[in-house]
Amino acid sequence: MQFFKKKAKSNSRVGALVSSEQLAVVHMGERDGAPYLIDFKRVSLNSEKDAGKALSNLVKTMEIEGKQCSFVLNRKDYNLHLVEAPKVEASELRGAVRWKIKDLLDMKVEDAAIDVFRVPDDYSWGRCWNPSSGL
Numbered sequence: 001m002q003f004f005k006k007k008a009k010s011n012s013r014v015g016a017l018v019s020s021e022q023l024a025v026v027h028m029g030e031r032d033g034a035p036y037l038i039d040f041k042r043v044s045l046n047s048e049k050d051a052g053k054a055l056s057n058l059v060k061t062m063e064i065e066g067k068q069c070s071f072v073l074n075r076k077d078y079n080l081h082l083v084e085a086p087k088v089e090a091s092e093l094r095g096a097v098r099w100k101i102k103d104l105l106d107m108k109v110e111d112a113a114i115d116v117f118r119v120p121d122d123y124s125w126g127r128c129w130n131p132s133s134g135l
Contacts, residue, residue: 012038014069018051025058027067039064079105085118 012029022045027038039062043054059065081104086096097116102109 012067014064014067015072016055016069017072017074018045018048018055019074020048021045023051023054023058025055025062025064027062027064082119085116 012027015026015028017024022042024040024042026040028035029038030036041058041062043058045051045054081101083097083100085093086100088096094114094116098109098112098114101114105112
């Protein structure tokens with residue numbers, strides 16, 4: 001019965017970016033362990049309000065419906081705050097960070113979508129920038 005057969009798992013992925021000026025969609029695949037470009041389209045927009053219809057059209061023309069997709073946020077659409085993790089249980093970390101950064105936000109903390117992730121212990125600013133280097 002064809003109806004019950006599973007679809008073959010795709011090794012391709014889609015990425016999308018929307019700005020006030022454009023919509024960009026990339027379809028990438030993997031061949032012999034290396035990424036390759038399947039398709040890329042960019043559409044000019046009059047406003048971000050046009051993005052939904054433009055995206056729908058690109059999904060059809062690029063034949064990418066049902067593919068895994070990563071949406072790239074514009075820098076203006078999020079804030080990243082590096083803060084020391086409060087000493088709380090893992091299950092309470094998000095709430096504790098929400099309280100800790102509430103004064104850093106330019107919106108009501110209740111309206112913010114807040115998530116947390118730990119930076120690896122061996123992370124060091126010194127690897128990125130060395131004050132004694134004079135740079």
